[in-house]
Amino acid sequence: MKKLAITLLFSVFLLPLSSVTVIAAGGAGVEHSGANINDTASLQRGAKWYANYCLGCHSLSYMRYNRMAEDLDLTEDMVMENLVFSDAKFAETMDIAMQPEQAMAWFGKTPPDLSLIGRSRGADWLYSYLRGFYRDENGAWNNTMLPNASMPHVLWQVQGIQTPVYRQETDASGFTHEVIDHFELTTPGIQSPAEFEETARDIAAFLDYTGEPAKLKRKGVGVWVILFLAFFTFIAYLLKAEYWRDVH
Numbered sequence: 001m002k003k004l005a006i007t008l009l010f011s012v013f014l015l016p017l018s019s020v021t022v023i024a025a026g027g028a029g030v031e032h033s034g035a036n037i038n039d040t041a042s043l044q045r046g047a048k049w050y051a052n053y054c055l056g057c058h059s060l061s062y063m064r065y066n067r068m069a070e071d072l073d074l075t076e077d078m079v080m081e082n083l084v085f086s087d088a089k090f091a092e093t094m095d096i097a098m099q100p101e102q103a104m105a106w107f108g109k110t111p112p113d114l115s116l117i118g119r120s121r122g123a124d125w126l127y128s129y130l131r132g133f134y135r136d137e138n139g140a141w142n143n144t145m146l147p148n149a150s151m152p153h154v155l156w157q158v159q160g161i162q163t164p165v166y167r168q169e170t171d172a173s174g175f176t177h178e179v180i181d182h183f184e185l186t187t188p189g190i191q192s193p194a195e196f197e198e199t200a201r202d203i204a205a206f207l208d209y210t211g212e213p214a215k216l217k218r219k220g221v222g223v224w225v226i227l228f229l230a231f232f233t234f235i236a237y238l239l240k241a242e243y244w245r246d247v248h
């Protein structure tokens with residue numbers, strides 16, 4: 001019976017491990033982002049980058065400014081002064097002014113709403129995407145995660161310009177192609193490569209958070225639920241021991 005109690009206790013502790021799912025999208029080149037939605041400072045920086053560099057084109061139509069302020073420990077004044085550049089009100093959703101038809105004419109594609117992008121692509125993909133812009137031989141922007149993306153590299157002044165260095169690769173049928181081996185930063189940006197990694201991580205973390213704001217609470221509550229279950233198992237075991245003492 002002791003064995004059963006131990007197994008029970010273990011399964012309660014191992015439960016959270018088994019529920020950790022790997023969201024990382026497939027395909028080569030997805031790097032580990034290290035994005036952490038419990039790092040509030042990182043989310044705050046991500047929100048600032050997002051408002052300054054992304055919100056012009058990509059709405060977050062499921063996210064309200066006031067909800068974000070509450071989750072990210074920001075005051076109304078901080079949000080209204082630093083993150084709202086339209087005539088939006090504090091209680092409104094993070095929409096954009098651009099008309100879809102205009103966007104279509106400018107980019108040949110409407111920039112998608114990114115409310116749920118953290119869930120569909122995952123933080124690692126987003127991190128890799130933001131770091132994956134490069135300028136090809138013809139001087140055009142391209143991206144390793146989304147080849148021929150119609151989104152311009154909006155952070156190029158921050159990151160600088162990277163150009164690919166190719167290597168030859170022979171496939172199974174004996175054909176050789178050029179594949180990107182690595183990038184070279186040919187024009188430095190405002191940030192160093194290490195700083196830009198952090199910027200990409202912050203934005204990825206922010207989009208991971210906006211994809212599921214409840215994750216912040218869900219994870220916090222989860223810990224207490226597991227602790228309660230462990231405690232309860234212990235109590236139940238003591239009770240069982242008490243009852244069986246008379247039987248033996």
Ligand code: HEC
Pocket residue numbers: 049050053054055056057058107109110111112114117121126129146148149150151152154155203
């Ligand atoms: C000038 C407008 C513009 C700005 C600013 C912009 N984007 Fe985009 N973005 C686009 C367009 C257009 C696409 C569609 C690309 C495609 O599918 O070819 C896109 C696509 C994306 C996608 C891919 C969605 C998918 O999975 O298909 C992500 C992620 C994204 N943008 C994130 C960002 C982030 C983060 C920022 C801020 C750093 C940003 N964008 C700023 C125009 C913009």
